[in-house]
Amino acid sequence: MSAQPASAPSPDVPVSGPSDMRADAAARPAPPAAPRVLSRPRFALLVFAGVYPLVTALLYLVAPLTRGWMFWQQTLVLAPIMVVIMVWGLIPFLHRRFSAFLHPVRRPSAG
Numbered sequence: 195m196s197a198q199p200a201s202a203p204s205p206d207v208p209v210s211g212p213s214d215m216r217a218d219a220a221a222r223p224a225p226p227a228a229p230r231v232l233s234r235p236r237f238a239l240l241v242f243a244g245v246y247p248l249v250t251a252l253l254y255l256v257a258p259l260t261r262g263w264m265f266w267q268q269t270l271v272l273a274p275i276m277v278v279i280m281v282w283g284l285i286p287f288l289h290r291r292f293s294a295f296l297h298p299v300r301r302p303s304a305g
Contacts, residue, residue: 229299229300230297230298230299230300231297231298231300232296232297233295233296233297233298236292236295236296236298237288237296240288240292240295240296241280241284241285241288244284244287244288245276245280245284248276248279248280248284249272249276252272252275252276253272256268256271256272256275
């Protein structure tokens with residue numbers, strides 16, 4: 195009769211190695227991350243910091259071209275330019291560049 199030692203694996207049970215451990219770790223769900231929520235005050239501060247110089251620069255560019263126009267006509271020209279720059283330029287840039295600042299980790303409340 196040939197008895198196998200207790201420490202030797204049986205032939206029908208696969209031996210798990212380092213690659214199996216990595217696969218097991220990858221199959222396990224990651225611990226829940228702390229929620230990251232947009233901080234509206236921080237976002238407002240960054241938008242103001244970006245919009246103010248943008249409005250000022252556009253006013254310097256548009257004012258000579260619209261001299262003598264009524265104020266509402268000047269803003270009618272300025273507003274669409276501002277909206278396009280903000281929606282497709284400024285706000286995406288701020289979100290990419292300042293993501294960690296805009297989305298701080300929310301700590302659980304005590305209570």
